[in-house]
Structures are given as C-alpha cells and as structure tokens.
Amino acid sequence: xxxxxxxxxxxxxxxxxxxxxxxxxxxxxxxxxxxxxxxxxxxxxxxxxxxxxxxxxxxxxxxxxxxxxxxxxxxxxxxxxxxxxxxxxxxxxxxxxxxxxxxxxxxxxxxxxxxxxxxxxxxxxxxxxxxxxxxxxxxxxxxxxxxxxxxxxxxxxxxxxxxxxxxxxxxxxxxxxxxxxxxxxxxxxxxxxxxxxxxxxxxxxxxxxxxxxxxxxxxxxxxxxxxxxxxxxxxxxxxxxxxxxxxxxxxxxxxxxxxxxxxxxxxxxxxxxxxxxxxxxxxxxxxxxxxxxxxxxxxxxxxxxxxxxxxxxxxxxxxxxxxxxxxxxxxxxxxxxxxxxxxxxxxxxxxxxxxxxxxxxxxxxxxxxxxxxxxxxxxxxxxxxxxxxxxxxxxxxxxxxxxxxxxxxxxxxxxxxxxxxxxxxxxxxxxxxxxxxxxxxxxxxxxxxxxxxxxxxxxxxxxxxxxxxxxxxxxxxxxxxxxxxxxxxxxxxxxxxxxxxxxxxxxxxxxxxxxxxxxxxxxxxxxxxxxxxxxxxxxxxxxxxxxxxxxxxxxxxxxxx
Amino acid sequence: xxxxxxxxxxxxxxxxxxxxxxxxxxxxxxxxxxxxxxxxxxxxxxxxxxxxxxxxxxxxxxxxxxxxxxxxxxxxxxxxxxxxxxxxxxxxxxxxxxxxxxxxxxxxxxxx
Numbered sequence: 001x002x003x004x005x006x007x008x009x010x011x012x013x014x015x016x017x018x019x020x021x022x023x024x025x026x027x028x029x030x031x032x033x034x035x036x037x038x039x040x041x042x043x044x045x046x047x048x049x050x051x052x053x054x055x056x057x058x059x060x061x062x063x064x065x066x067x068x069x070x071x072x073x074x075x076x077x078x079x080x081x082x083x084x085x086x087x088x089x090x091x092x093x094x095x096x097x098x099x100x101x102x103x104x105x106x107x108x109x110x111x112x113x114x115x116x117x118x119x120x121x122x123x124x125x126x127x128x129x130x131x132x133x134x135x136x137x138x139x140x141x142x143x144x145x146x147x148x149x150x151x152x153x154x155x156x157x158x159x160x161x162x163x164x165x166x167x168x169x170x171x172x173x174x175x176x177x178x179x180x181x182x183x184x185x186x187x188x189x190x191x192x193x194x195x196x197x198x199x200x201x202x203x204x205x206x207x208x209x210x211x212x213x214x215x216x217x218x219x220x221x222x223x224x225x226x227x228x229x230x231x232x233x234x235x236x237x238x239x240x241x242x243x244x245x246x247x248x249x250x251x252x253x254x255x256x257x258x259x260x261x262x263x264x265x266x267x268x269x270x271x272x273x274x275x276x277x278x279x280x281x282x283x284x285x286x287x288x289x290x291x292x293x294x295x296x297x298x299x300x301x302x303x304x305x306x307x308x309x310x311x312x313x314x315x316x317x318x319x320x321x322x323x324x325x326x327x328x329x330x331x332x333x334x335x336x337x338x339x340x341x342x343x344x345x346x347x348x349x350x351x352x353x354x355x356x357x358x359x360x361x362x363x364x365x366x367x368x369x370x371x372x373x374x375x376x377x378x379x380x381x382x383x384x385x386x387x388x389x390x391x392x393x394x395x396x397x398x399x400x401x402x403x404x405x406x407x408x409x410x411x412x413x414x415x416x417x418x419x420x421x422x423x424x425x426x427x428x429x430x431x432x433x434x435x436x437x438x439x440x441x442x443x444x445x446x447x448x449x450x451x452x453x454x455x456x457x458x459x460x461x462x463x464x465x466x467x468x469x470x471x472x473x474x475x476x477x478x479x480x481x482x483x484x485x486x487x488x489x490x491x492x493x494x495x496x497x498x499x500x501x502x503x504x505x506x507x508x509x510x511x512x513x514x515x516x517x518x519x520x521x522x523x524x525x526x527x528x529x530x531x532x533x534x535x536x537x538x539x540x541x542x543x544x545x546x547x548x549x550x551x552x553x554x555x556x557x558x559x560x561x
Numbered sequence: 562x563x564x565x566x567x568x569x570x571x572x573x574x575x576x577x578x579x580x581x582x583x584x585x586x587x588x589x590x591x592x593x594x595x596x597x598x599x600x601x602x603x604x605x606x607x608x609x610x611x612x613x614x615x616x617x618x619x620x621x622x623x624x625x626x627x628x629x630x631x632x633x634x635x636x637x638x639x640x641x642x643x644x645x646x647x648x649x650x651x652x653x654x655x656x657x658x659x660x661x662x663x664x665x666x667x668x669x670x671x672x673x
Contacts (some may be wrong), residue, residue: 043616214614495659
C-alpha cells in the first residue's frame with residue numbers, strides 16, 4: 001500500500017479541478033495532488049463542451065457583469081445563491097481573457113476582438129467559443145498544458161478516490177485526507193491532505209438519455225455526503241432540450257445541435273412538420289431564444305400528446321438554410337454529418353431532451369468551503385449558483401471561476417494547518433477495498449444494476465415527475481442500496497471493471513436518492529423541476545432544500561443548512 | 562426474421578499471460594459502433610470484460626483507442642459489421658493491463 005502526502009488534494013481533473021490546481025500552486029501550496037479516476041484532462045464534462053462560454057467581455061456591444069448576473073438570476077427562477085452567481089459573473093471576464101493569453105484560441109471577429117454570440121436567455125451577445133465545436137477540448141488542452149508546467153502539481157490518472165477521511169479526536173470532523181484505489185495496479189492508496197477539493201462534476205450519467213462522459217455518476221456527491229457535507233438543490237437536473245436522438249450519430253456529441261441553433265436558427269417541428277414553440281409562448285421569429293427548461297417542457301408535452309417523431313422526440317430542421325450558409329458556419333462538420341448519412345440541406349434530424357447538467361451540488365460559500373472544515377468544492381460538483389435552471393454558457397466560467405476560488409481558498413486553509421492523518425479513521429475504507437479484492441458471488445453484476453438505475457431515473461425522475469413515480473423511485477433506490485453487498489464482483493483489483501462498476505453504483509445510488517428524495521418533497525414546478533401533479537410555481541417554495549447523510553448512511557432532506 | 566449478429570473476437574487476460582481470445586455474438590443495430598457492442602457485452606454477457614472509455618461518442622477523450630483487426634482506431638467511431646468476425650486487441654506497444662485495456666497514462670501520471 002502506498003501512502004502519499006499533500007497540502008491540497010483535488011479530486012477530478014476536468015476544467016474546475018485543473019484550474020484549482022493552478023490556483024492552489026499560485027497561492028503557495030507546495031504539494032498539490034490532482035487525481036482523476038479516468039485520465040488527467042481527458043475525462044469529465046469540460047472536454048465534452050462544444051460551444052459557448054458566457055462572460056461579459058463587451059466585445060460585440062457594451063456589456064457588464066451585472067447584466068450577466070441579471071440573466072443568470074432570471075434563468076435560475078428565483079433559486080440562485082446570489083453571492084455565488086455574482087462571483088461567477090464578476091470573475092468570468094478575467095478568466096476568459098486569461099484563457100486567451102494562454103492561447104485557447106477563442107474565435108475572433110475580423111477586427112481581432114473575441115467573437116461573442118447570443119445564446120438563449122442572454123440579453124446580448126456574450127458567449128465565446130472555439131471553432132469548430134471545439135470549445136471544451138481547447139479549454140481542457142490549454143489547462144492540461146498549464147498544469148504540466150507547474151512543479152508543485154503532481155498529476156495521477158486512474159486513481160479512484162473511494163472515501164474522504166475525516167479526523168477523530170480533538171480535530172474531529174476535519175478533513176484529514178482520502179483513501180483511493182489505483183485501478184491500473186489494483187493497489188490501495190492512502191493520501192494525507194490538509195485540504196480536499198471535490199471537482200468531480202455532476203451526475204447526469206445516472207439518467208438513461210444523457211450527454212455525460214462515463215465518469216459522471218455522482219461520485220463527488222457521495223464523497224461529500226460521506227464526509228459530512230450538505231448538498232443543495234439536488235432536485236434540479238437540467239435536461240438539454242435538443243439532444244440528438246436519430247439517426248444514429250457517431251463520433252459527435254449528442255448536444256451538438258445547440259451551436260447550430262445559435263448560428264443558424266433552425267426550426268423545431270412536431271411529427272407532422274408543424275412548428276410548435278409558439279403554442280408554449282416562445283416566439284423564435286427573431287432567432288433562437290427559447291430557454292432550456294421551456295423547450296424541454298414543450299418537447300416533452302408534444303411527445304406525450306402523441307405528436308412526436310418516430311423515435312420519441314421532435315424534428316429539428318435546417319432544410320430552409322442555404323447550403324452555402326451551412327458550409328460557412330460549420331465547415332468540416334457538415335462533411336462529418338454526411339458520413340453519418342445526415343444531409344442537413346435535405347432532411348431534419350430527431351432530437352429529444354437529455355440529462356445534461358446538474359444545477360444542484362455540494363453546498364459551499366463564496367470561498368467554496370463546504371460545512372466540513374478543509375473540504376471544498378468547485379465546478380459542477382458545487383451547487384447553488386445556477387438555482388433551478390442554468391443559463392447557457394455558464395458551466396465553463398463556473399468551472400474556471402470556482403476552480404480558481406477553491407484552489408486559492410484551499411491553499412490558504414492548508415497553510416495554517418498541520419496534517420491530521422491517522423490510520424484509524426481510514427480503516428473502514430481500506431477494509432472495504434480489501435473485501436472487494438476477494439470478490440463476491442452474487443446474482444447480478446453492478447453493470448446490470450447501473451443499467452436498471454439509468455432506466456429508473458429516466459422513467460421516474462426525468463424531465464417530468466409526479467409523486468407516485470418519485471415514491472417508486474425512492475423505494476427502489478433504497479432496495480438497491482440495501483442490496484449492494486449482494487452484487488457479483490470478480491476477485492482481484494487490477495483494472496477489474498466489476499470493482500469499478502461496484503464503486504460507481506455505490507456512489508450513483510446515493511446521488512440518485514438525493515435527487516429523487518428532494519424532487520418528491522418539492523411540491524411545485526420550477527425551472528428544471530417539473531411536476532405533473534403540481535404544475536404551478538409556488539412562491540412559498542422559493543427556497544433551497546439541503547440533503548445530509550446520517551451516521552447510519554440514511555439521507556435526510558431539510559429546508560435549512 | 563433472424564436476428565443479425567456481429568461477431569467479435571476479443572483478447573482476454575492480463576499482460577503476463579499467453580494471449581487468448583474469446584468470441585462474442587452481439588445483436589446488430591443500424592449505425593451501432595464497436596463501443597456500443599463492448600458496452601452491451603459488459604451489461605448482458607460478461608461484466609468482467611475490461612475496456613476503457615470516457616466520452617462515449619464524442620471522439621474527444623481518445624481513451625477507447627484499441628487495435629481493430631490490427632489497425633489502431635477508436636472503438637466509439639468504428640461501426641459494427643456483420644460480414645465477418647472482427648478481432649480486437651489492446652494497443653500494440655503498450656503494457657496490457659487487462660483484456661482491451663492498456664497502460665495509457667503518461668509515465669509521470671502513474672503512481673509508480
């Protein structure tokens with residue numbers, strides 16, 4: 001078994017985690033360890049993002065961070081934690097300009113200024129991007145290059161953190177480090193850390209239709225709850241309205257149609273070819289303006305009424321757009337689509353809402369501190385800034401801004417502390433890894449149970465919810481959690497996928513239960529949380545719910561932190 | 562109508578063992594990829610099959626790079642075929658960790 005020591009441990013090497021590492025080192029942390037259960041800078045959500053990073057740069061027209069904040073708060077439907085939303089909007093321009101200095105390659109106007117487009121929900125052109133559909137990969141590559149040049153940062157891939165360890169005794173409850181499994185070698189690892197930043201992204205992988213990468217199963221939420229932190233707004237899962245549904249598209253992200261909508265408009269049509277957004281109060285004659293929650297609502301309603309497309313979505317059509325305009329806007333992408341048998345000039349595609357982003361997350365203050373001393377969160381893993389619905393383009397600025405703040409705060413905290421690591425509090429986590437190595441005979445594998453979980457969440461806890469379905473989900477999730485120890489596991493730890501599945505299932509079930517439980521209690525519809533049995537927004541519900549884990553592992557949902 | 566099947570011959574075991582292959586038959590769907598088939602095998606046939614992937618079909622993470630009939634390519638963008646058996650191996654020239662998984666971490670990003 002290997003034992004490591006660091007000042008700041010960062011779990012997750014996407015945009016938020018990598019930026020947090022840079023900021024922690026910049027703030028003086030001498031030993032920063034960034035660990036990812038996938039490969040550093042390759043997994044997670046950042047690299048998947050194809051377009052739009054919102055920042056009030058004012059390149060196209062006068063803009064101000066307070067205007068960005070106004071739009072963010074409006075999109076959040078009265079539930080944003082305003083201090084976090086303000087932090088995001090105020091500091092986004094500095095982060096975006098810094099990325100330009102680091103040669104991320106923002107698309108530029110003819111006059112050399114950074115190009116900005118108007119994404120839905122924004123009052124003016126504010127969203128920058130890297131052509132073509134390359135924003136996320138460019139941001140991830142830039143940050144990966146930067147952290148490679150910082151001596152204080154140690155990077156570790158395929159290191160799967162299973163537990164955050166808190167101290168006993170007089171420093172009881174404070175973060176002491178973590179236990180992890182090096183999945184490549186199968187070795188258990190203990191890590192003494194003065195501060196820990198959770199930057200593991202969200203949980204959209206627990207839904208059947210999703211735009212997530214493989215490692216977005218809600219790990220960070222389970223780690224945070226286990227360490228004693230609170231989660232906030234867990235019921236708010238953003239369904240991206242026009243995820244690709246059919247024909248089968250290979251080698252492209254299912255949310256790729258959004259940039260097409262920004263640049264070219266496009267028409268959403270029901271199964272009979274009729275435009276329907278106006279029926280729901282959204283007039284798109286002036287361009288692509290429908291917010292995500294409203295578009296999801298409209299599409300789900302059309303499908304439920306039997307007016308959907310053959311695969312259970314609606315049509316998105318660009319057949320009215322001249323071929324020259326298609327080519328000018330998306331160049332090589334048009335050819336990639338043709339390879340998939342999709343000729344945009346002649347045919348519509350089918351789209352449907354897919355789980356895309358999680359507004360909820362670890363409850364933090366403006367310094368990204370959770371209620372557990374020494375435990376911080378950043379990026380999508382942190383909750384509150386986006387309220388009940390995230391404004392387009394706010395995810396990458398959130399990753400960078402909150403990553404910067406978390407790294408700086410964690411370094412400052414670590415500078416004042418001595419290591420609090422002891423073997424005792426880590427023992428249960430190490431014992432679990434030892435038992436996993438022995439394997440276990442069971443009827444069902446965790447891979448099968450994860451599959452069931454995705455169906456259950458997609459069906460009962462998706463974009464439309466009701467009490468009966470949510471109650472069914474909560475009961476079934478509790479059964480699945482109780483049955484975790486009976487899952488089949490093959491012996492051995494070296495790149496053993498049954499062990500990885502089991503660890504993912506364990507975390508995903510906790511995250512799923514937090515979502516379903518909070519959704520059942522919120523008896524109203526607001527933003528991304530839509531209840532068939534409570535279709536109206538209730539002003540009395542303009543408040544957040546918090547989820548906490550009891551000592552016995554049960555989840556409780558309450559109205560106050 | 563008989564179900565169309567795609568047949569995959571997949572390298573199993575760890576690097577230290579003599580090479581062995583196992584064949585799987587996977588129901589074919591139009592447009593399906595090799596990665597779709599590998600995930601199907603893991604869920605429906607053999608959860609112990611070790612594969613690497615992250616972004617699933619964005620072709621951005623490069624983690625699912627393997628040798629497909631000897632040629633290096635991405636499992637997520639290679640279409641499944643039914644006309645013949647396709648042989649899958651881990652990346653050549655890299656340490657095989659298990660089945661189709663090879664050591665892809667840069668040396669400085671490894672624990673040891």
